[in-house]
Amino acid sequence: MASPMPVDGVAAASAPAAAIPGGNGGAAANTPAATASPAVAGSAPVTTVLNTELAMLEDTSPSAAQKADARRPAAPVSASYKLRIKPWGTLYVDGKPRGVSPPLKQIVLTPGKHTIRVVNPGFPEYVTTIQVGKNKSGAIEHDFAAH
Incomplete structure (x- = not known):
């Protein structure tokens, strides 16, 4: 059995398939719950995908200073x-x-x-x-x- 692939910087623990929920009693399994499989050829590593998704979710709202400026009434022309x-x-x-x-x-x-x-x-x-x-x-x- 190959050593587990690190997922998001943390190595997966080695445990018999029987100890893993969804395992099939120790038989070789290709389910994600039983083994950590290497990335599919041509796909991005899990951490890259997660980081990209997190970047898309980052706060793009105006800064506090911009919000304060928006609330401030425009100076009247005198x-x-x-x-x-x-x-x-x-x-x-x-x-x-x-x-x-x-x-x-x-x-x-x-x-x-x-x-x-x-x-x-x-x-x-x-x-x-x-x-x-x-x-x-x-x-x-x-x-x-x-x-």
């Missing part, structure tokens, strides 16, 4: 608006305070419709609505003393 407020005023955009101009000289707005309110306690407030386009710049100008 527009820069210069501020020319005289003598000065507190600027509100969509009801939220954005600072006092001057010294604030510009603000960055996202595309869309925005309500701009400029307040100086010595004058009536100035309110306007602007439609901001993608990558468009503009200016918000108001002279309280001139009105």
Whole structure:
């Protein structure tokens, strides 16, 4: 009897056919359970076949970084608006305070419709609505003393 062929790097144990389930009581058997047969001529060794099948099953899903990037919302395209407020005023955009101009000289707005309110306690407030386009710049100008 030939020595057993290693399967996936581990040698098969030598045991009489009777001790192997499915063996035929010690008679020479050609069943896979009874003996480890050499590879069929022209076929790949078992380990190569298994490694190839494992390679096909490898995780090809996006990496964690790619998944995080996919969940992250795209940065909105913004527009820069210069501020020319005289003598000065507190600027509100969509009801939220954005600072006092001057010294604030510009603000960055996202595309869309925005309500701009400029307040100086010595004058009536100035309110306007602007439609901001993608990558468009503009200016918000108001002279309280001139009105």
